[in-house]
Amino acid sequence: GENVEQHPSTLSVQEGDSAVIKCTYSDSASNYFPWYKQELGKGPQLIIDIRSNVGEKKDQRIAVTLNKTAKHFSLHITETQPEDSAVYFCAANPSGSTLGRLYFGRGTQLTVWP
Amino acid sequence: GAVVSQHPSWVICKSGTSVKIECRSLDFQATTMFWYRQFPKQSLMLMATSNEGSKATYEQGVEKDKFLINHASLTLSTLTVTSAHPEDSSFYICSADPLRTRTYGYTFGSGTRLTVV
Numbered sequence: 001g002e003n004v005e006q007h008p009s010t011l012s013v014q015e016g017d018s019a020v021i022k023c024t025y026s027d028s029a030s031n032y033f034p035w036y037k038q039e040l041g042k043g044p045q046l047i048i049d050i051r052s053n054v055g056e057k058k059d060q061r062i063a064v065t066l067n068k069t070a071k072h073f074s075l076h077i078t079e080t081q082p083e084d085s086a087v088y089f090c091a092a093n094p095s096g097s098t099l100g101r102l103y104f105g106r107g108t109q110l111t112v113w114p
Numbered sequence: 115g116a117v118v119s120q121h122p123s124w125v126i127c128k129s130g131t132s133v134k135i136e137c138r139s140l141d142f143q144a145t146t147m148f149w150y151r152q153f154p155k156q157s158l159m160l161m162a163t164s165n166e167g168s169k170a171t172y173e174q175g176v177e178k179d180k181f182l183i184n185h186a187s188l189t190l191s192t193l194t195v196t197s198a199h200p201e202d203s204s205f206y207i208c209s210a211d212p213l214r215t216r217t218y219g220y221t222f223g224s225g226t227r228l229t230v231v
Contacts, residue, residue: 034220043120043207043222044158089157101148102209102220104157 002027002094006105014113019080021108023090024072032093033073034102035064037086044089048075080112117141118210120223127198127230135193135226137208143188144210148220149181152205164191164208198230 003026013019025033031052036044050057050064050073057064061080066073077084087109091102117140127133137147145166150158162183163171170183180202182194191210195202207225 036222041225041227043118043225046221101160101163102158106157107155 002030002092002103004090004092004103004105006090006108008108009106010109010111012111012113013080015080015082017080019075019077019084019110019112021075021088021090021110022072023074023092023105024070025092025103026071027092027094028068028071030092030094033064033066034091034093035062035075036089036091038089038107039086047088077110080110082112082114085110085112116221118208118221118223120208120226122226123224124227125229127228129199129230130197132194132196133198133228135195135206135208135228137191137193137210137223139189139210142210144191145188147185147191147208147210149183149191149193150207150209152207152225154205158207161193166191195228198228200230203228203230 006023011019034049035047037047038044048059048062048064050066055066061078063076087107089107090105093102119138119140121136125133147164149161151161152158160173161176164183164185166185166188172178180196185191205225205227207222209220209222211220
């Protein structure tokens with residue numbers, strides 16, 4: 001099956017700085033890569049996703065890049081704010097597997113200091 | 115759109131009793147829903163795939179007789195933890211994919227914190 005590695009496990013940044021979280025995947029057939037934000041005691045919230053036919057996608061302060069050759073994708077958050085503090089998970093869905101069968105990374109605890 | 119409602123948000127039960135958790139898609143139909151389990155400070159682990167009108171598909175190592183899944187309609191899936199024990203205490207989360215087109219991405223419920231005492 002798919003194996004998703006995520007780094008770093010913890011990340012602390014100053015408000016206004018940028019944050020980057022990186023993930024790698026093992027199954028070259030994976031074609032959908034969502035990113036989720038999870039606040040304490042809540043379910044994950046989709047913040048951005050990218051499909052394998054696109055190299056980059058941006059939504060305001062959040063962007064995701066995908067390198068299919070290297071099998072890695074990254075989340076970029078610019079102008080971070082304290083409310084961005086949460087756990088972020090990357091995931092992958094291999095083509096041909098059950099729709100919605102997501103393989104998750106271990107998560108990154110992001111802390112933004114005011 | 116694409117809201118998944120999960121209830122209860124938290125529950126405390128005694129060892130040996132059963133607990134039912136509901137997962138509803140409020141504004142869309144979902145032929146497939148997913149149940150995840152999450153331990154503190156850990157990632158989400160898929161337990162089973164719930165298919166409307168048919169048996170659920172369980173991941174390796176998940177006891178299907180302990181975690182009963184019923185997906186009787188296109189908007190409701192339930193997870194029943196039978197004969198619960200303290201080691202079943204965890205955060206359970208469901209998700210669903212609207213229309214199977216990934217238009218909204220896979221939407222998650224708010225989760226259920228189960229504590230078995």
